[in-house]
Amino acid sequence: GRGRGNMAYVQPVSVGIGQHQMWGFSPSFNPLKYLPEKSKQKKEINVLLINPADIRHVLETLHGIERSEEVKVNIYIWEDTLECIARHMILTRIATDQGLSTEARIQTFLEAYGNIEIHKKTSESVSNYAKQMYKDMAKDAEKVAPNFNLSRLKYKERDEIEDVLKFISSETKFNAKELWDNRSRHYLGARYDALGNIVDWDYSMRMKDYAPIIHKLHYRRWRARGIIVERQGRCTEPNRTLASSIGARHRKRGPVTVRGFWSDIVVSPYISFGVHTRDMSLYVRSQRQYKKHSVDVCEHNLTKVFEKIAPCNVKENTEKTPDGEEIEILEAASGIETETRKEEESKERKTHDKDKKEPKSNEADSASYWAQHVEVSFLFGDLKKIFGRSRYQELFDLIFVSQHIAHDCFSADLNKIAAQNCVIVSETVKYLPVKLPEKKLFVQKLNELGTKASWVNIPSLDKKAMKYYSFPMPEEDRQHEPGELSSARQEQKTNQDSYPECMYPFVFFSCNSVPESAGE
Secondary structure, X not given: OOOOOOOOOOOOHHHHHOOOOOOOOOOOOOHXXXXXXXXXXXXXXXXXXXXXXXXXXXXXXXXHOOOOOOOEEEEEEEXXXXXXXXXXXXXXXXXXXXXXXXXXXXHHHHHHHHOOXXXXXXXXXXXXXXXXXXXXXXXOXXXXXXXXXXXXXXXXXXXXXXXXXXXXXXXXXXXXXXXXXXXXXXXXXXXXXXXXXXXXXXXXXXXXXXXXXXXXXXXXXXXXXXXXXXXXXXXXXXXXXXXEEEEEEEOOOEEEEEEEOOOOOOOOOHHHHOOOOOOHHHHOEEOOEEOOOHHHHHHHHHHHHHHHHOOOOOOOOEEEOOOOOEEEOOOHHHOOOOHXXXXXXXXXXXXXXXXXXXXXXOHHHHHHHHXXXXXXXXXXXXXXXXXXXXXXXXXXXXXXXXXXXXXXXXXXXXHHHEEEEEEEEEEOOOOOOXXXXXXXXXXXXXXXXXXXXXXXXXXXXXXXXXXXOOOXXXXXXXXXXXXXXXXXXXHHOOOOOOOHHHHXXXXXXXXXXXXXXXXX
């Protein structure tokens, strides 16, 4: 049988994905794009994200709102761990910190987002953010900058979030490298010694067919060490934002809580920001190799978002060395101040005073502007009890459900909290390392559950999302329907048309619909 003799027992993919998600398995999307026309005309829109695992959809929503739009968007996020909620708050604080340059924020954000080990400088920054948020919660436990509403959480849950922030800002032992290695050994078992070959197989036979922009060396490094980006130097400090706790049973002490790394070790954090972009220049190929890779795509996408929602208000003077490397000019460090510099400073003071007397909407107040238009409220606890509360009845215009919890949520219970013409969006397993028939079966199962709950599938939105998030790769590199070896060449011509459901990143349903059809 399995696990006996010379046959190595192969763990299911769910073991590699882990119990707690710390990043999403689908690209970021703006929920406002997929609302019906009637919902778009509302002055206040309510969106529920069930277990999104990160803040990618929040950032995309902030980026998608124009200043001319007078709309208030209330985003409710339900997570299954309070550690994930604390992580959302820290990542948002990093993204909206206008005291740092955009490049510095991106590097800090990416390391804190996907690295199991981070650079010492990043570790200090994350610790400082956690300390500041802890102080802010001590002053006001319900409203926390920039746009968080914690009033929906119980006092006990807020206290636990404060404990998580204290742990992140402390130097408590957290051997991230050892925890990552233990997870890999448990997942692979007797195959661990062949880790390199297994990673090559997963990349070539799975990941490369849907996200070839992820470089093979980057994916191999992440599978081996848990590092997605390492541009500031060697990463040696543990990333405590990825720590979470699960219930276990000790042989002598009985039930215990174990803190460790219980998230994904097979898919990778690149999917959220590093696969899809509207800039086609990042997909240019030379000799069947992409000139750019997923880290470049991440930086490009995050640069657009950060510069719009919270542009840097610190001007840095830079100068290029003979080698072409940019260095900062620290004029104050020299102790020499010329008359010209004094005149410039006096002019700047006058201009600053004038700006104070005549306030106007500029880039400096962008972060506060977006915070006024988008509020993020956190939910925690039993979903069925939340669905039964009167304050949420017929409230939400769009509900997003992650694939991690879709089978538990796809029921008529969502009808209670859905407003008229509510759109329900489910994440699929497109980017998970499973076979094509299994991906198709997952989508079919979602359609069955949706029909059972009296929802109506919206094929137009399914295809719209599929087209928007399709990867521009040459015909010969696309994934195809599996066929016999003798007809492999013939099967290539079918492309993905035989399995269109497999290419859906999201599946859309209309709930509590009125006669008018949901618009795109």
